[in-house]
Amino acid sequence: MMNTPKVAVVILNWNGIKFLRDFLPYVLASTWPNLDIVVGDNASTDGSVAFLQGMYPQIRIIENKENYGFTGGYNRVLAQVEADYYILLNSDVEVQPGWIEPVIALMESDDAIAAAAPKILAYHQKTHFEHAGAAGGFIDKFGYPFCRGRIFYEIEEDKGQYDNTCEVFWATGAAMFVKKKYWDEAGGFDESFFAHMEEIDLCWRLKNMGYKVMYCAESTVYHVGGGTLNSENPFKTYLNFRNNLLLLKNNLPAWRAFWVINLRFWMDLLALVRFMMEGKRKDAWAVSRAHQNFVRQLFKSNVKSQKSKVAWGKSQTGMYYRSIVWDFFFGKKHRFTELEVEKVKS
Secondary structure, X not given: OOOOOOEEEEEEEOOOHHHHHHHHHHHHOOOOOOEEEEEEEOOOOOOHHHHHHHHOOOOEEEEOOOOOHHHHHHHHXXXXXXXXXXXXXXXXXXXXXXXXXXXXXXXXXXXXXXXXXXXXXXXXXXXXXXXXXXOXXXXXOOOOEEEOOEEOOEEOEOOOOOOOOEEEOEOOOOEEEEEHHHHHHHOOOOHHHOOOOHHHHHHHHHHHOOOEEEEEEEEEEEEOOOOOOOOOOHXXXXXXXXXXXXXXXXXXXXHHHHHHHHHHHHHHHHHHHHHHHOOOHHHHXXXXXXXXXXXXXXXXXXXXXXXXXXXXXXXXXXXXXOOHHHHHHHOOOOOHHHOOHHHEOO
């Protein structure tokens, strides 16, 4: 098919031979006719590369010299991949044969759509949404991300309540579709993130540049989650708190970032105290280290950040103009359908 866009499914691997063994066959069964499958390896030591070379010689392998994290790893691998569309796919995701077609059809329908994601359900509980992306990502006015189908630790059962395709604020990095031309224009991931929330940063940058991010309800994938860093890992706590502050610094204009980040420092302090009261001293220390690292980076110049801020506010669909923390913990609103949806910019 001469007019069929070239799509490259790109899986970034680091010591994930188990997931490659379990889930690569599903990716290979994809029915998109103009498809490349690429595995980028972040200097794995578990025999992943030898396994791929022996079992799947048809798959292209791009080897990084060291573990550059999710951000640096993908930036280096995608610089060597030619396609109209990239699909950044976690190695612990189970896909179905026709999973690509609906998302590409949606993105082809509007040149302003830069990125999109399918419905993300939990691999081990396929009736429920998965934490990483659920039915599309949103963000509140203080920078707290959440999803249709998942707010903080509350995970909803999929009963078809979010079966409408719509514009959102961010698409999950577990299964992110992105047009190559906009990936290049935005400059890819910000490598200072290393891992976690880098996809939100990229999507916010794209939206500030005037493009759209979509959720496609017609495609579903199943995500294991926590394959590299589980939720109990203090390093993940560190990355989440540090990167959330970087997210605000990168994408808000200075006047707005100043007061939001100041308020977030106090809100994070409450989280630190809560960790201490729960006996999670390593997590409490991780919050402290996150703040220290952020302050050290505060005045570093960032080309991607400056590009994002030039047209701030150009497309803010998916931003929730209330506090999701207040509404969840004090307002007892644990489902997206319970929120004041008129406060979600559309």
